[in-house]
Amino acid sequence: MLFTVLFPSRRTGALLVSAFALLSSPLAAQAIRTGTVAERYAQLCASCHGAELQGGQAPSMLDDVWVSGGDDESLARSIRNGFPEKGMPAWSAALPEKEIRAMVIFMLEKRAQARREQTQFVKPAESIAVQSELHAYKLDTWVGDLVEPWGLAFLPGNRALVTEKKGNLYLVENGRRAATPIKGVPEVDIDGQAGLFDVVPHPDHARNGWIYFAYSDPQKDADGKPVSLTRIIRGKLRDGALVDQETIFQGPLQYYRPDGGVHFGGRIAFDKKGYLYFTIGERGDGRNAQDLARPTGKVHRVFDDGRIPEDNPFAKRTGVDRTIWSYGHRNPQGLAFDPVSGNLFDAEHGPRGGDELNLVQPGRNYGWPIITYGMNYDGTAMVDITAKDGMEQPVTYWVPSLAVCGINFYTGDLFPKWKNQLFLASLAAEELRRIEIKDGKVLKQETLFKNLGRIRYVIGGPDGALYVLLPTRIARISPAG
Numbered sequence: 001m002l003f004t005v006l007f008p009s010r011r012t013g014a015l016l017v018s019a020f021a022l023l024s025s026p027l028a029a030q031a032i033r034t035g036t037v038a039e040r041y042a043q044l045c046a047s048c049h050g051a052e053l054q055g056g057q058a059p060s061m062l063d064d065v066w067v068s069g070g071d072d073e074s075l076a077r078s079i080r081n082g083f084p085e086k087g088m089p090a091w092s093a094a095l096p097e098k099e100i101r102a103m104v105i106f107m108l109e110k111r112a113q114a115r116r117e118q119t120q121f122v123k124p125a126e127s128i129a130v131q132s133e134l135h136a137y138k139l140d141t142w143v144g145d146l147v148e149p150w151g152l153a154f155l156p157g158n159r160a161l162v163t164e165k166k167g168n169l170y171l172v173e174n175g176r177r178a179a180t181p182i183k184g185v186p187e188v189d190i191d192g193q194a195g196l197f198d199v200v201p202h203p204d205h206a207r208n209g210w211i212y213f214a215y216s217d218p219q220k221d222a223d224g225k226p227v228s229l230t231r232i233i234r235g236k237l238r239d240g241a242l243v244d245q246e247t248i249f250q251g252p253l254q255y256y257r258p259d260g261g262v263h264f265g266g267r268i269a270f271d272k273k274g275y276l277y278f279t280i281g282e283r284g285d286g287r288n289a290q291d292l293a294r295p296t297g298k299v300h301r302v303f304d305d306g307r308i309p310e311d312n313p314f315a316k317r318t319g320v321d322r323t324i325w326s327y328g329h330r331n332p333q334g335l336a337f338d339p340v341s342g343n344l345f346d347a348e349h350g351p352r353g354g355d356e357l358n359l360v361q362p363g364r365n366y367g368w369p370i371i372t373y374g375m376n377y378d379g380t381a382m383v384d385i386t387a388k389d390g391m392e393q394p395v396t397y398w399v400p401s402l403a404v405c406g407i408n409f410y411t412g413d414l415f416p417k418w419k420n421q422l423f424l425a426s427l428a429a430e431e432l433r434r435i436e437i438k439d440g441k442v443l444k445q446e447t448l449f450k451n452l453g454r455i456r457y458v459i460g461g462p463d464g465a466l467y468v469l470l471p472t473r474i475a476r477i478s479p480a481g
């Protein structure tokens, strides 16, 4: 609209000609198929919409003002059909659907980046009051001197356990970390994204002492090559050591993957009935997530001692992993039960664009890698569909990706207005988010702070404070003033 006012139709005609001339050149056609989305944008769109999407002869795509709709589907439609009468060609012939999807992701990324540059995010300094939307809080270092803490569990008697990715388990007593790690922790593969992951006490820990762990278990395959897979064990603490260890879940050796690498999952959660749920990522091969024989790319459910419940969705099938609760997951590193509804949520890393929050239900397929809201990290297109019959839609998704990690619902009393809301840690975006969910829908998201480094986990403590795992420390968030 603005465009037609600003530029006479003669100019529009000229632009149209140049865009079509570009398309008809064989070199350009080839580039469209092989290039990254940024290259395609530069070739096909920048002349009108500006090199940085800031606008020029055609509208800006950064200002959140959309003539024809700013949601994913509207943007795709605008690109597909163009506005020939206003000077924008239809791109459906030149760009396959998945390239159009990649272009939408690219535009959403650029728009989010522009928005971020205009937003002042809170980066709390030690013990300084911060006013957030619902509560004033302050952030203090609770336990320092850690390296990539991954999981945190509170135990009775002012004690807590914290895992470090590199394989250490530490006892924290009255806010003091023990000088040496707990002995007897199994050997852990720590290459790549592998490591010692979650630590969670049994719901009846005070009586039985059980503590559960997820970690990347190193083994040797038939050729003697090092392989690993996420394994779940439990044990008890005695005299500074982890004793009485039992395996709760170990996948068949044939499904172990070369050690190190990506996408281990590794989060554990108990429901109110005492069933144990845990996640295993697809280890970098999306096909694993759709293969019910494999434990990879799944959420699992077992009894607290590892037995398989008869009412698991695939318990009666043969040739499948009968612990599977849901499948089609990429890399779920967040897993938590809503204390009010009892619903299970997982947060999982998508590819570039397309991190997801899912409402996890038994037997359901969450779609990876057949449907996704993301594209490849190198900016090439991935798939053209974001939805399909028989596959679940996420509760919400993030384009660009935040690199979502641990999640938990807050159930404490120190922040009454946060009660029963979801808190989400993120790695790449370095954000702690507060999320209000109602009837399976996200009503509201607030970034509580940003830029204190990669965050792996957030959990409420027995004192009602919120504990956040930053790259080298555990921070405690408590009310200010």
Ligand code: HEC
Binding pocket: 001, 002, 003, 015, 016, 019, 041, 044, 045, 046, 047, 048, 049, 057, 058, 059, 065, 066, 067, 068, 069, 075, 078, 079, 083, 086, 087, 088, 089, 091, 103
């Ligand atoms: C020849 C100039 C030209 C080129 C090349 C061009 N556009 Fe456009 N585009 C326009 C004009 C003009 C409009 C405004 C249409 C209107 O006013 O409704 C527009 C509108 C749009 C809109 C809708 C904006 C809104 O406010 O709803 C999107 C999305 C879009 N273009 C994306 C692209 C993408 C992606 C490319 C590259 C594949 C591209 N355009 C290439 C001229 C162009």
